Amino acid sequence: MSDNHQTTTDAQTPTGDDSDPIVNVSRSLEDLSKEATTRTTSRSDRTLIETRDLDVYYGDERAISSVDVEIPERQVTALIGPSGCGKSTFLRCINRMNDRIDVCRVEGQVEFDGKNVYDEDVDPVALRREIGIVFQQPNPFPKSIYDNVAFGLRVQGLDDEVDERVHRALERAALLEEIEGRLDESGLELSGGQQQRLCIARAIATDPDVILMDEPASALDPIATSRIEDLIDELSEEYTVVIVTHNMQQAARISDKTAVFLTGGELVEFDDTDKIFENPEHQRVEDYITGKFG
Amino acid sequence: MGTKTQEHEWVGRSNALTKLRGGAFKYACLGTALFGIVTLLVLLAYVTLDAIELQEAEPIWFAILGVTFVLPVALFGWYVWGTPAADVAKTSVGGVLLAAGLGGFFIVAFTIITPHVWAAYVVFAVFPAIAAVRYGDRLPAIDGSGPAVMATVTLGAIVATVFLEPITAIFAMAKPWLLYLLTLAIPTATALIWWSRTREDRAATIAAAATVGGTIALGLLVEVGVLETGGAPIVFLIGFVLPATIVLAHGYRRGPEARAGLLALPTLVGGVVALVAVAWAQGVPMPNSWIRPEFYLEGPSRTPENAGLYPPIVGSVFMLIVMVVAVFPLGVGAAIYLEEYAPNNRLTRLIRINLTNLAGVPSVVYGLLGLAIIARHFGLGRGTVITAGLTVGLLVLPIVIIASQEAIRSVPDSVREASYGMGASRWQTTREVVLPEAFPGILTGTILALGRAIGETAPLIMIGASTSVSSAPTELFGNATAMPLQIFSWQSRVQPDFRYGVVAAGVITLLVILLGMNAAAIILRNRLEKR
Numbered sequence A: 001m002s003d004n005h006q007t008t009t010d011a012q013t014p015t016g017d018d019s020d021p022i023v024n025v026s027r028s029l030e031d032l033s034k035e036a037t038t039r040t041t042s043r044s045d046r047t048l049i050e051t052r053d054l055d056v057y058y059g060d061e062r063a064i065s066s067v068d069v070e071i072p073e074r075q076v077t078a079l080i081g082p083s084g085c086g087k088s089t090f091l092r093c094i095n096r097m098n099d100r101i102d103v104c105r106v107e108g109q110v111e112f113d114g115k116n117v118y119d120e121d122v123d124p125v126a127l128r129r130e131i132g133i134v135f136q137q138p139n140p141f142p143k144s145i146y147d148n149v150a151f152g153l154r155v156q157g158l159d160d161e162v163d164e165r166v167h168r169a170l171e172r173a174a175l176l177e178e179i180e181g182r183l184d185e186s187g188l189e190l191s192g193g194q195q196q197r198l199c200i201a202r203a204i205a206t207d208p209d210v211i212l213m214d215e216p217a218s219a220l221d222p223i224a225t226s227r228i229e230d231l232i233d234e235l236s237e238e239y240t241v242v243i244v245t246h247n248m249q250q251a252a253r254i255s256d257k258t259a260v261f262l263t264g265g266e267l268v269e270f271d272d273t274d275k276i277f278e279n280p281e282h283q284r285v286e287d288y289i290t291g292k293f294g
Numbered sequence B: 001m002g003t004k005t006q007e008h009e010w011v012g013r014s015n016a017l018t019k020l021r022g023g024a025f026k027y028a029c030l031g032t033a034l035f036g037i038v039t040l041l042v043l044l045a046y047v048t049l050d051a052i053e054l055q056e057a058e059p060i061w062f063a064i065l066g067v068t069f070v071l072p073v074a075l076f077g078w079y080v081w082g083t084p085a086a087d088v089a090k091t092s093v094g095g096v097l098l099a100a101g102l103g104g105f106f107i108v109a110f111t112i113i114t115p116h117v118w119a120a121y122v123v124f125a126v127f128p129a130i131a132a133v134r135y136g137d138r139l140p141a142i143d144g145s146g147p148a149v150m151a152t153v154t155l156g157a158i159v160a161t162v163f164l165e166p167i168t169a170i171f172a173m174a175k176p177w178l179l180y181l182l183t184l185a186i187p188t189a190t191a192l193i194w195w196s197r198t199r200e201d202r203a204a205t206i207a208a209a210a211t212v213g214g215t216i217a218l219g220l221l222v223e224v225g226v227l228e229t230g231g232a233p234i235v236f237l238i239g240f241v242l243p244a245t246i247v248l249a250h251g252y253r254r255g256p257e258a259r260a261g262l263l264a265l266p267t268l269v270g271g272v273v274a275l276v277a278v279a280w281a282q283g284v285p286m287p288n289s290w291i292r293p294e295f296y297l298e299g300p301s302r303t304p305e306n307a308g309l310y311p312p313i314v315g316s317v318f319m320l321i322v323m324v325v326a327v328f329p330l331g332v333g334a335a336i337y338l339e340e341y342a343p344n345n346r347l348t349r350l351i352r353i354n355l356t357n358l359a360g361v362p363s364v365v366y367g368l369l370g371l372a373i374i375a376r377h378f379g380l381g382r383g384t385v386i387t388a389g390l391t392v393g394l395l396v397l398p399i400v401i402i403a404s405q406e407a408i409r410s411v412p413d414s415v416r417e418a419s420y421g422m423g424a425s426r427w428q429t430t431r432e433v434v435l436p437e438a439f440p441g442i443l444t445g446t447i448l449a450l451g452r453a454i455g456e457t458a459p460l461i462m463i464g465a466s467t468s469v470s471s472a473p474t475e476l477f478g479n480a481t482a483m484p485l486q487i488f489s490w491q492s493r494v495q496p497d498f499r500y501g502v503v504a505a506g507v508i509t510l511l512v513i514l515l516g517m518n519a520a521a522i523i524l525r526n527r528l529e530k531r
Helices: A004-008 A029-037 A087-094 A124-130 A145-155 A162-172 A192-205 A222-235 A248-254 A273-278 A283-289 B020-052 B059-080 B084-112 B115-138 B145-162 B164-171 B176-199 B202-223 B231-252 B256-282 B293-297 B310-341 B346-360 B363-377 B385-409 B413-421 B426-454 B458-462 B483-491 B496-530
Strands: A047-058 A061-072 A076-080 A104-112 A131-134 A210-214 A240-244 A257-262 A266-272
Touching (some): A061 A087, A131 A192, A145 A192, A162 A192, A266 A273, B084 B231, B115 B176, B176 B202, B176 B231, B231 B256, B293 B310, B293 B496, B310 B426, B346 B385, B363 B385, B385 B426
Parallel strands (some): A076 A240, A076 A257, A131 A210, A210 A240
């Protein structure tokens, strides 16, 4: 992506680093709440994912302490907070990606559709077919674009109408137009923003219920970021989206609910996004979102 | 700022930093490296001279050599130097030479393995395994195809081994060329088409069609009685003609500018032909080289002039086959387990650390192990092909495991995460994502390990392999010798011609094979990783 866009859209500059001055310049609550109110919040209020008293430890170190969250269906829930506060850990608990880390231990409950995903009889592989995930760094497989999207279909045994599903997923991820006729090229030859949209296409191709996003735009330039944000907005019509972000404006723009984690893996406040950005209950949350610390 | 002139400490030579020690160290390192390389080169030149007896050639022969071979080759090299054609020249010559090596290996291998035995193992072990890989996911269990592949391969191999006689008796009813068509040509063609589907390569499809068509044509020639046997020509077609054509076609498609490089091969071959023809016409004798066709076609003899390397070559190839069959699945399987499945506990840590130790255990010790366990305890016999292959295989197993582990470890974890995040099982992730990425590294490591294996001598002496056998082994339990052992035995003969000429020829042959294998490993890695 070209650099000349950078200057015009500074306000959206995504960042993977909390200490980035552009994000943390002090700003008034009003500015943020203006963005937050632009989102409509009139959607299903059914709770799809609910955590109760969730504690996560890495060895002896506690990464998340007693988190209770109710994530509504078909809405965008943003998780914000400073680095190392456990947002990503929390996200990866939902589809048990943390199982891969030996020293990680989970206590408490993560209920998905009323069933604790940490129950003995839950197969994490089958669970992840319902709860897809998009990572911070775009990580397409070193395969063709087509095979990238078809991968999930094939591993899940969805062998019928593969072509249609692949095309639909690419179209929904707003990628099809740009890459029409190049489906046989390697996914690694796309630009960073296209790669991330390919990863999103890959995640939605198998039609999961939930899409987890771990800072999906932090490695991208502003133009690509705004495309991803538009995409998330559209996806929330059909999918439950949980997104970790460092970018306060991004959370305000795209989410219906916001959870604020602060140091020590503690969930300080969880409420409607407008409420969090207009009138947070905790002084610490207000300090954080206005850039006084973090 | 910056206009005023000022003395900086970091401008010009200053006494604060002395480069003396660093420079001395650099040249000392260079010196040691050069010493090693030059010593080796001198030795190699000396052995080569001994092997081809160049010093006894007449001066006029050198003149003919210069005019017919050296001059045209030098002119050609000067012409293509620095152009894309040079690259094509290198790859076409190297590729065709490697294809020749592969073809030779194939032909020797398929004289050992009869078409019936080959077909038995392919039909019972390989085809079901391919089916399991392809359709295993349709099994009800989510993780169905992993165990299914292992089970089909093991079970198929056992069934084929136990019922080898009746199965081969049944297959013997079919014509050998038909068996080759079904179990060699069509699978090769399918692999080519599969390869081309993923890489947009129409030429591969044509090559596949040519493979099947050529095999059928050779088979028909057998049927009408023009050819006596279809086996060797078919193996030659698939082992040499096909890869060589692919290499040449690849060079051709590099564009008109690079195409000139394809003339490198005709220049070299034409040079040799011209040399022989002119020398013969002028009545100049060729140098009395020990490296000559008969050397590779005959067995050992009491006279140096008649001594040949054929039985040890067959023995080495046979052992190599045993090793590949035994070591590749074991080594890659162990590496996959250790990297992808093993829990991180004390036992697996111990295994991981000690693999390096195992790779460093002296080969004589492995020989003792082979003698005690494989030859005696399992009763596979002293000095047999299977004992030798398994013993040396055991020796290189840790090397294969370590190389495969490194290749698997180099696959970035982010693609594994992506795969798991898509709801792929561990086996699916391993098969679809990790193994394809790690494959070039695994292949390279295995080839290098096999290169090490064919040079091993000590364990073969320990397991009681004969240093010299009169005929090539024809079965797994036959007595065999290997190239290094045969060379060792020649070295202890009384006649000086054995110790200087024949040994030198054997050493050069062994080295060429080794370098060829290493070159193949490097080329494969570069080609496959460039994708």
